[in-house]
Amino acid sequence: xxxxxxxxxxxxxxxxxxxxxxxxxxxxxxxxxxxxxxxxxxxxxxxxxxxxxxxxxxxxxxxxxxxxxxxxxxxxxxxxxxxxxxxxxxxxxxxxxxxxxxxxxxxxxxxxxxxxxxxxxxxxxxxxxxxxxxxxxxxxxxxxxxxxxxxxxxxxxxxxxxxxxxxxxxxxxxxxxxxxxxxxxxxxxxxxxxxxxxxxxxxxxxxxxxxxxxxxxxxxxxxxxx
Ligand SMILES: C[C@@H](N)C(=O)N[C@H](C)C(=O)O
Ligand SMILES: [Zn+2]
Numbered sequence: 001x002x003x004x005x006x007x008x009x010x011x012x013x014x015x016x017x018x019x020x021x022x023x024x025x026x027x028x029x030x031x032x033x034x035x036x037x038x039x040x041x042x043x044x045x046x047x048x049x050x051x052x053x054x055x056x057x058x059x060x061x062x063x064x065x066x067x068x069x070x071x072x073x074x075x076x077x078x079x080x081x082x083x084x085x086x087x088x089x090x091x092x093x094x095x096x097x098x099x100x101x102x103x104x105x106x107x108x109x110x111x112x113x114x115x116x117x118x119x120x121x122x123x124x125x126x127x128x129x130x131x132x133x134x135x136x137x138x139x140x141x142x143x144x145x146x147x148x149x150x151x152x153x154x155x156x157x158x159x160x161x162x163x164x165x166x167x168x169x170x171x172x173x174x175x176x177x178x179x180x181x182x183x184x185x186x187x188x189x190x191x192x193x194x195x196x197x198x199x200x201x202x203x204x205x206x207x208x209x210x211x212x213x214x215x216x217x218x219x220x221x222x223x224x225x226x
Pocket of ligand 2: 084141201202
């Protein structure tokens with residue numbers, strides 16, 4: 001009886017990947033990947049809990065929609081580059097613990113890079129980090145545009161620059177950066193992705209395959225292979 005309850009509990013909590021998840025690389029290897037939470041170049045300064053490999057895992061409909069968007073962008077001389085995809089709940093819990101800690105002297109360089117004008121304690125209330133994130137449901141991506149050479153495209157701010165300037169429609173962002181944000185939003189929107197107004201890089205594919213489940217299996221390709 002205990003074993004049955006345990007298995008049911010695991011499935012209900014999303015501790016195992018369902019068959020509907022896939023590795024983006026297997027759907028479209030041309031989409032570039034720079035999975036920041038698997039390494040040190042992120043606002044926490046270290047690899048985040050649950051990121052065992054720097055791989056983009058997604059529910060299959062979201063991965064296929066990204067592939068369609070990539071086809072449109074390649075014709076225009078751009079490629080997508082994903083920074084984050086499926087995010088285990090344990091990683092979100094790590095973010096929440098981090099957001100509740102005080103910045104110390106050792107955090108100043110990272111603060112300058114990622115949240116110079118917003119207090120760490122405001123990052124959750126101001127909408128830059130979620131306590132229950134759409135990323136854990138498997139249909140959300142953090143993504144930008146790059147040129148085919150891999151050169152970065154000007155988006156007005158960098159990925160995970162937590163600041164009102166990163167709000168997609170911030171009126172201070174003009175010219176090429178504004179046009180690039182709009183191109184990303186238009187092309188992804190054309191394939192069913194909805195943008196988060198606080199972050200030009202954050203998009204959720206709708207309808208979501210798993211709208212009510214916050215998964216917690218690790219980020220590793222073996223987790224989503226049959
Ligand atoms: C942390 C940032 N990349 C992000 O994804 N923020 C949204 C609000 C989230 O945590 O779901
Ligand atoms: Zn995001």
